Amino acid sequence: MSLTKESIAEWFKSLQDDICNGLESLDRTGKFKEDKWTRPEGGGGRSRVITNGQVIEKGGVNFSAVEGPTPQKILDALKLPEADFFASGVSIVLHPNSPMTPIIHMNVRYFEMSDDTYWFGGGIDLTPHYVVKDDAKRFHEYLKDTCDKYDPEYYPKFKKWADDYFFIKHRDETRGIGGIFFDRLKEDDTHSKEDIWEFVKAVGKTFVPAYSEMVNRSKTIEFGEAEKAWQYHRRGRYVEFNLVWDKGTKFGLDTNGRTESILMSLPPQANWTYQHQVETNSREAETLSLLKKDIDWVNA
Amino acid sequence: MSLTKESIAEWFKSLQDDICNGLESLDRTGKFKEDKWTRPEGGGGRSRVITNGQVIEKGGVNFSAVEGPTPQKILDALKLPEADFFASGVSIVLHPNSPMTPIIHMNVRYFEMSDDTYWFGGGIDLTPHYVVKDDAKRFHEYLKDTCDKYDPEYYPKFKKWADDYFFIKHRDETRGIGGIFFDRLKEDDTHSKEDIWEFVKAVGKTFVPAYSEMVNRSKTIEFGEAEKAWQYHRRGRYVEFNLVWDKGTKFGLDTNGRTESILMSLPPQANWTYQHQVETNSREAETLSLLKKDIDWVNA
Numbered sequence: 001m002s003l004t005k006e007s008i009a010e011w012f013k014s015l016q017d018d019i020c021n022g023l024e025s026l027d028r029t030g031k032f033k034e035d036k037w038t039r040p041e042g043g044g045g046r047s048r049v050i051t052n053g054q055v056i057e058k059g060g061v062n063f064s065a066v067e068g069p070t071p072q073k074i075l076d077a078l079k080l081p082e083a084d085f086f087a088s089g090v091s092i093v094l095h096p097n098s099p100m101t102p103i104i105h106m107n108v109r110y111f112e113m114s115d116d117t118y119w120f121g122g123g124i125d126l127t128p129h130y131v132v133k134d135d136a137k138r139f140h141e142y143l144k145d146t147c148d149k150y151d152p153e154y155y156p157k158f159k160k161w162a163d164d165y166f167f168i169k170h171r172d173e174t175r176g177i178g179g180i181f182f183d184r185l186k187e188d189d190t191h192s193k194e195d196i197w198e199f200v201k202a203v204g205k206t207f208v209p210a211y212s213e214m215v216n217r218s219k220t221i222e223f224g225e226a227e228k229a230w231q232y233h234r235r236g237r238y239v240e241f242n243l244v245w246d247k248g249t250k251f252g253l254d255t256n257g258r259t260e261s262i263l264m265s266l267p268p269q270a271n272w273t274y275q276h277q278v279e280t281n282s283r284e285a286e287t288l289s290l291l292k293k294d295i296d297w298v299n300a
Numbered sequence: 301m302s303l304t305k306e307s308i309a310e311w312f313k314s315l316q317d318d319i320c321n322g323l324e325s326l327d328r329t330g331k332f333k334e335d336k337w338t339r340p341e342g343g344g345g346r347s348r349v350i351t352n353g354q355v356i357e358k359g360g361v362n363f364s365a366v367e368g369p370t371p372q373k374i375l376d377a378l379k380l381p382e383a384d385f386f387a388s389g390v391s392i393v394l395h396p397n398s399p400m401t402p403i404i405h406m407n408v409r410y411f412e413m414s415d416d417t418y419w420f421g422g423g424i425d426l427t428p429h430y431v432v433k434d435d436a437k438r439f440h441e442y443l444k445d446t447c448d449k450y451d452p453e454y455y456p457k458f459k460k461w462a463d464d465y466f467f468i469k470h471r472d473e474t475r476g477i478g479g480i481f482f483d484r485l486k487e488d489d490t491h492s493k494e495d496i497w498e499f500v501k502a503v504g505k506t507f508v509p510a511y512s513e514m515v516n517r518s519k520t521i522e523f524g525e526a527e528k529a530w531q532y533h534r535r536g537r538y539v540e541f542n543l544v545w546d547k548g549t550k551f552g553l554d555t556n557g558r559t560e561s562i563l564m565s566l567p568p569q570a571n572w573t574y575q576h577q578v579e580t581n582s583r584e585a586e587t588l589s590l591l592k593k594d595i596d597w598v599n600a
Binding site for chain 1: 360
């Protein structure tokens with residue numbers, strides 16, 4: 001099958017199905033609820049949300065494939081002439097019940113203009129409420145293994161990109177332990193369009209096994225009120241990143257995207273305390289000390 | 301006393317004192333905690349936060365007077381040449397315990413460049429979790445009375461400006477019932493700089509009586525779990541406005557302002573529910589129907 005935008009969107013749809021099935025198996029009790037939507041200018045999507053599961057308190061796995069005249073804001077940002085566009089992808093954010101289980105985000109996407117400009121983008125990153133070094137190492141190993149099969153330069157490059165992207169500038173801290181992030185990826189001397197597509201598919205397929213391992217490592221750890229309070233506090237930081245710095249969120253809200261699908265990334269509950277302090281040598285203090293760029297998790 | 305930047309800042313400081321005293325009397329049990337801070341590039345402020353009072357769950361009344369080289373982002377935005385600046389003002393956001401009591405915000409500010417460019421800005425707006433028409437009317441009457449003493453054109457103009465400014469575009473709803481908002485106000489044919497300063501001072505002085513009346517009208521109204529849940533939901537919208545659309549917040553975070561003072565506006569707790577629905581003909585549905593621009597509250 002040749003690599004058309006239709007075939008790419010079909011595969012993203014099947015990825016959404018596979019991930020939802022995988023997550024329902026992982027969660028055991030939670031079930032996804034689907035909303036189909038259409039976009040007046042062209043295309044639409046399937047938003048799937050899971051709430052009050054055993055593992056996942058609130059999460060979304062969204063597929064969309066939209067097309068039409070390119071919004072002026074994209075044209076301006078990319079300095080491109082007027083043209084139609086096509087964009088498809090899968091976006092995920094999961095907020096678990098347990099503060100011992102990390103929040104996870106993934107996005108894989110394809111963008112094409114009618115003048116044959118195209119690119120792929122994507123990323124996965126993990127936001128543990130409590131950073132556990134062994135888990136962070138394992139998570140990054142998953143991503144490095146996936147990247148290394150396609151290009152040994154991908155992991156170091158995309159890992160650094162994630163550190164820079166998932167950064168809460170006004171707090172001078174990373175959102176979590178990072179992962180990989182890439183954008184505007186297209187064919188070059190050493191990779192065909194098909195090669196890159198295989199890589200993007202591999203990233204998509206890494207999601208369920210990688211997160212399942214994170215869940216299974218953490219789900220039996222006990223916690224109490226103090227850990228829940230810390231979780232609500234860290235979720236506040238997640239909200240700050242998504243609403244202040246995340247380019248995808250900003251762009252979606254700016255261009256009249258489907259608000260409920262874009263903001264499914266927000267947690268069920270978040271708290272803010274003025275001048276929040278952590279105890280010296282606590283696990284919370286250790287976590288804060290690890291919310292830094294450029295930690296070599298694989299070799300940590 | 302001539303109208304110098306120092307005298308303006310001194311008055312803002314005294315306004316902060318008066319408002320904190322007024323709010324402590326209103327609250328009865330809550331006390332403000334002060335943090336003094338200095339800005340490496342020049343100036344500083346006094347952040348005052350009240351938490352877990354009888355009326356106010358979390359609130360901040362901040363004074364600042366900063367100066368130094370004008371940040372490049374301001375110069376670009378205003379298309380101004382390089383110059384020093386001075387900015388001083390008082391900013392307030394209060395999140396009450398009771399969902400029957402509105403959230404309130406006020407800001408009054410003065411900006412001056414070394415080349416004698418200056419302006420005043422400010423605003424007060426009310427965000428009831430439940431809109432009560434009589435209260436909204438009373439609140440707007442306070443603001444209209446204050447405005448009318450200085451210029452009969454102020455209230456209609458600044459009321460409309462508030463409707464447009466305190467608007468959550470991605471939800472197609474206003475943040476609350478609005479109030480007044482003004483910016484870049486300076487002398488013209490009919491108002492001297494002193495006239496405008498008197499108006500700004502009057503706005504500042506309206507805060508305590510106007511909010512006290514709102515609190516006294518609502519504080520004995522009973523509420524339960526359903527009303528608390530609605531309050532957390534509406535606070536989520538408040539977070540969305542402040543982090544996505546509020547120019548002051550965005551600017552502060554962009555230019556390395558004091559994060560804890562800027563984000564004192566965030567509520568102690570906010571919740572997000574995917575596709576939140578309200579019951580037909582409920583008080584929640586009525587509130588949503590009133591979160592619109594251009595409602596003539598004074599004559600409602």
